[in-house]
Amino acid sequence: MKPKILLVEDDANLVELLRYNLESAGFDVVQTGDGEEALMLADEEKPDLVILDWMIANLSGIEVCRRLRRAPETASLPIVMLTARADEADRIRGLETGADDYLTKPFSPRELIARIHAVLRRLRPALAGGALDYAGISMDTSAHRVTRDGQAVPLGPTEFRLLRHFLEHPGRVFSREQLLDAVWGRDVYVEQRTVDVHIRRLRKAINGEGEGASALPDVIRTVRSAGYALDREAH
Structure with missing residues (x-):
């Protein structure tokens, strides 16, 4: 059974690149570029991890992260946040909001997948096999x-x-x-x-x-x- 990733990103080119690499790495991928839809999909699809961009439509990634952490059903859902914001204060804000890891753009898909595996080993060891x-x-x-x-x-x-x-x-x-x-x-x-x-x-x-x-x-x-x-x- 493949681990399921909810990819919340609105850059079409980046989505195509990440989807290809994630699926090649053995993940199922569900994608949206809308913050409100991301909350709905997190509830309906029961993903094993969320890749969450900071800047998305309707709700910011920070607000999506905050709401996921407030809901009992998704409070422990692993979240990796993506952002073009490289300032230390922004990284700290993302982590304090509840992200389990934080990756600044640009990044390599290999690094993201390595971060995903690290987070899953730490928070969802069952998925490591x-x-x-x-x-x-x-x-x-x-x-x-x-x-x-x-x-x-x-x-x-x-x-x-x-x-x-x-x-x-x-x-x-x-x-x-x-x-x-x-x-x-x-x-x-x-x-x-x-x-x-x-x-x-x-x-x-x-x-x-x-x-x-x-x-x-x-x-x-x-x-x-x-x-x-x-x-x-x-x-």
Whole structure:
């Protein structure tokens, strides 16, 4: 599953250059040059990182950054800010507003990608590959193995992908449509109720086979009219 980047930049030539390099580096890219649309996309697309230009339409990058940090759903979303402002005071302002890194123009795409990887390793180590851990659940993505509290958890391919997506974004609520896009892919037609079927299978696998009740606490939270989340407080 490719990490998703929200690219907020209104320079068409720079967008084309960055999109090419980001996609070549293994990222999915969603792009806008509008600050208000960036906030909407951050909520709808659930990106793993935002590349945010300071000077964009409708809302400045600083204001977008500030609002992302205020919203609980995006408060921990990694943000790399781009700007032509090289003054120390501007860099400090960007970082104090909530940016995790700051890159001044002009810059090389290779440096930006290196900065992105560094931020993801620091803030989203799950996306660096290897092992994912949350609430006693451990996934070895290389060996394709899952355990909970040390006990093996057998999963089908779809349940494995579904759990991996949850483990990469613990605590975040995903709608059925978002899970379909992330796990099945946008080019595949699957009915939304299929998500419910696989959620039930995943629950049964990771919660155990208790008599009448799960042997282990349920860590998949159902949010009415919203979707599902992997949450240690679900039960």
